[in-house]
Amino acid sequence: MPILEVTDLKKYFHTYRRRDKSSSTIKALDGVSLKMEAGQIHSIVGESGSGKTTLGRIIAGLIEPTEGSVILDGTNIFESAKSDLRSVRRNVQIIFQDPYSSLNPRFSVRQIVEEPLKLNKIPFTMKDIGSALMKVGLTPPEEFLDRYPHELSGGQRQRVAIARSIVVRPKFIVADEPVSMLDASMRASFLQLISDLRRSDNITMLMISHDISTAYYVSDVISVLYLGKIVETGSADEIIKNPKHPYTRALIQAVPTLGRIEQKKIEIRDSIEKSHTTVGGCRFRERCLYAISRCSEEDPDLRDIGNGHRLACHVDL
Amino acid sequence: MIEIRDLTVRYGDEKNGIIALDHVSFKIKEGKNFGIVGESGSGKSTLALAIMRLLPKNSKIISGQIIFDGTDILGLKESNMRQIRGKDISMIFQGAMNTLNPLMRIEDQVAEPLLLHGTDDQEEALEAARRSLSLVGLDDKVWKKYPHELSGGMKQRAVIAAAIVSNPKVLIADEPTTALDVITQVMITNLLSDLQRRLNMTVIFISHDFPLVSQFSDLMAILYGGKVCESGPNSEILQNAGHPYTKGLRGSVPVLGGQKTLLSIPGEPVNLRSPPSGCRFITRCAYATRACESYQYSPFSMGSDHTVYCTIYGG
Amino acid sequence: MTAKTTPLSIILRNRKALAGLGIILFYVAMALLAPVVSPYSVQYTNPSAFLLPPSGAHIFGTNTLGQDLFTLDLYGAQVSLIVGLAAAGVAVAVGTVVGLVSGYLGGIVDEFLMRVVDFFIVIPAIVFMIIIAALLGPSLINVIMVIGLLSWAPTARIIRSMVLSIREWPFVESAKANNARSGYIMFRHIFPNVSSVLYGNAMLAVSSAIFTQAALVFLGVGNVTSISWGGIIRDAYTTGALSAGDFTYVIPPGVFIFTLIFGFILLGYALEEIMNPRLRTMLKEVRQ
Secondary structure (H helix, E strand, O other): OOOEEEEEEEEEEEEEEOOOOEEEEEEEEEEEEEEEOOOOEEEEEOOOOOOHHHHHHHHOOOOOOOEEEEEEOOEEHHHOOHHHHHHHHHHEEEEOOOOOOOOOOOOOHHHHHHHHHHHOOOOOOHHHHHHHHHHOOOOOOHHHHOOOHHHOOHHHHHHHHHHHHHOOOOOEEEEEOOOOOOOHHHHHHHHHHHHHHHHHHOOOEEEEEOOHHHHHHHOOEEEEEEOOEEEEEEEHHHHHHOOOOHHHHHHHHHOOOOOOOOOOOOOOOOOOOOOOOOOOOOOOHHHOOOOOHHHHHOOOOOEEOOOOOEEOOOOOO | OEEEEEEEEEEOOOOOOEEEEEEEEEEEOOOOOEEEEEOOOOOHHHHHHHHHOOOOOOEEEEEEEEEEOOEEHHHOOHHHHHHHEOOOEEEEOOOHHHHOOOOOOHHHHHHHHHHHOOOOOHHHHHHHHHHHHHHOOOOHHHHOOOHHHOOHHHHHHHHHHHHHOOOOOEEEEEOOOOOOOHHHHHHHHHHHHHHHHHHOOEEEEEEOOHHHHHHHOOEEEEEEOOEEEEEEEHHHHHHOOOOHHHHHHHHOOOOOOOOOOOOOOOOOOOOOOOOOOOOOOHHHOOOOOHHHHHOOOOOEEEEOOEEEOOHHHOO | OOHHHOHHHHHHHOHHHHHHHHHHHHHHHHHHHHHHHOOOOOOOOOOOOOOOOOOOOOOOOEOOOOOEHHHHHHHHHHHHHHHHHHHHHHHHHHHHHHHHHHHHHOHHHHHHHHHHHHHHHHOOHHHHHHHHHHHHOOOHHHHHHHHHHHOOHHHHHHHHHHHHHHOOOHHHHHHHHOOOOHHHHHHHHHHHHHOHHHHHHHHHHHHHHHHHHHHHHHOOOOOOOOOOHHHHHHHHHHOOOOOOOOHHHHHHHHHHHHHHHHHHHHHHHHHHHHHHHHHHHHHHHHOO
16 A cells, blocks of 8 residues: 555645735646655655645645645545544654754754654653664764754754654655755765665655756656646656656756856746746646647646656657 | 955954965956855855955955956955946845845846946936846846846846946856756856856856856866865866865766766865864865875966865875 | 853943943842941931931931931832832733734734734823722732733734744744644744843833833832832922922932933843844844
């Protein structure tokens, strides 16, 4: 049984301007479905505005969807009684993007890592805290227990954040851009840590990223999200080596590579505007170099194209 | 064209301060894009601010000169520096999109540098501003808008327009693409490249993103802990990197579709309050020896302007 | 943290803070040592020594009951400090709780509480205090309560605005994601991170409370029966001594009130100055 099953998730934000009685709806998520098996690392890749953060928050149970369901290990998160929700909360942990504001500046490392255990009324000993810190590379743990966040570097703080999330042995971790605020030289060791944890603790992780190259490094599965819908999904290798959606291809081409380039070419229209209100048809067509007439009429669905690879596009590249 | 000579900048007082830049030297050549690679704590932003003479009050320039077109701008009177700042040498700050005044229309903000530098005619300044905006790809639909009506990428273009409106000789771009998504990042770097050619500017591109800098620059300097590790032509450094830090940076660049192994640089960034006595990189270097503890940063030339600062090469 | 950066040493390096602390400690000493230093006992009366001008025997002169004004002035420090600190304590405590609850819970609770705050800021507090103090009758506790419960609004506003920004920080979300209850989040997570604004605010609240108490007593309400500087000034006025030109009656207590208030104001501004850059760096780190 898949550990996570998201079905047709929608999240609409309604804004109403009293001034001219105009209302608009922002469709942050417009029908997202995905499945994850235990022990998998699944990356959601998208730009800001793609809905990736909203998706992460909904799966973590922090906000409610407008439509759709999230079933975690058999439990439908948004239809359970309050008491079930509490145990769901304990089983899904979140790692945030910003190592500076995701730790309470007034708590010591020990207090930070202890907190989830205390809040969820899980009995523990100092050994549990120590082993969590060791697992994330903060050794010897005694040296870090009484330190405060401002005494640690960004990379160390992020490690504390990971320690905090694994200490309750969750079933599932949502990591929201965990490395984007770290220096490049720290990212590699961080991604390595995530890989190691997956192997040693069989952690299941949903990673949200704007950078497809970091996604490639740790994930089994990559799903590309564009303006609220998944446009392509498949194994990491398959997506990187054989990208079919023009947006995915543009994302891959945009990754900085070593070596002087005067003008980098990527397969996307240099349109300055980005609209959330493309009416009808494929939401990517305004930036797409390959759009055909069908693209303005019909919003493509995700179809299976073999090899576990699914694509939402009318054009065959 | 700009030569940094032995520049040392300290924040704070002698006892409790940090040395952000420590006897840094290199040359920026006219017409060639110069890239500065540095992570947090490297001193890269301090360097940019030093060139613009915009260092904060609690800083002190302990040594060094910055020679621009033959004059040491560190020795200039503020009134003379004002002629240069924003006019001959222009800067785009980190997080520049947020430096736009939310209460001013875009075209007025782009015209402002001209008005501040002595152009009396409002119309003339606005005309130049509009030309500048067109150059960066923002058309007349945008000119009269307010910043909040623009997307992140558009705001960044507006900031660039404001920086080039006075046709500067040098443009310093400090992390111009951080906080922008990858695709907009490409657009903006392509734009800067295009502007550099058209306006014959020298662009100094500062970033922690090593491959991004390598795409853009002809010449590079790599900073670590307030000191230069390596400097020289881009191609030289990529093919023949000398310093272990440079090698580490290169190895940590993900290559899509390649092997899934990334080199990482172990350890934590330098604590600038109590830096190591010799080489700053010593705690993270795989090749460190005892000699590194007393390294005095004597340069070693690896050929054609390519300089490395490491004991591996003697010194 | 090296010795140089402990909170106390930072405070001591600030000139305003040192000056303010110096003044405050002077009056604390006055209050504590009054029984020891005063030339006469508090109960001493000598009706024949009626309204004497200053002399060797009575440095500040005497009042209508022949009591030594210098003695009374020394003891006056006690009431001012007690009421000042206690009333400010009540005001800051109430204001903090209101600000925390209002800022964190938002919605209807916030709307309601903010309207209450608006009410207290808009009405002339002194009028309210006069009425209530008159109704309650003279006593030290009453006056502390009256001042405290009517001056908490500015604190609430300040705390609330800090709470509004802190509550968006991910570490709060993280606690929520682990089933933390609102009360826990407000007091364990948010309060410690907003408390730095309280220090300066509290000192200013003390100075305000000291003045208010003196004013209330002067107007005839509050703890008129205890010995206080406001009371001494009041007596000068009501016994006609002031109109008779006996300025030495009122000048010492007046000077004492104002310098003590000034001491707390200095300290308050100094603390705000010290806390502000720290707040700014804390917020700046996030905006990286």
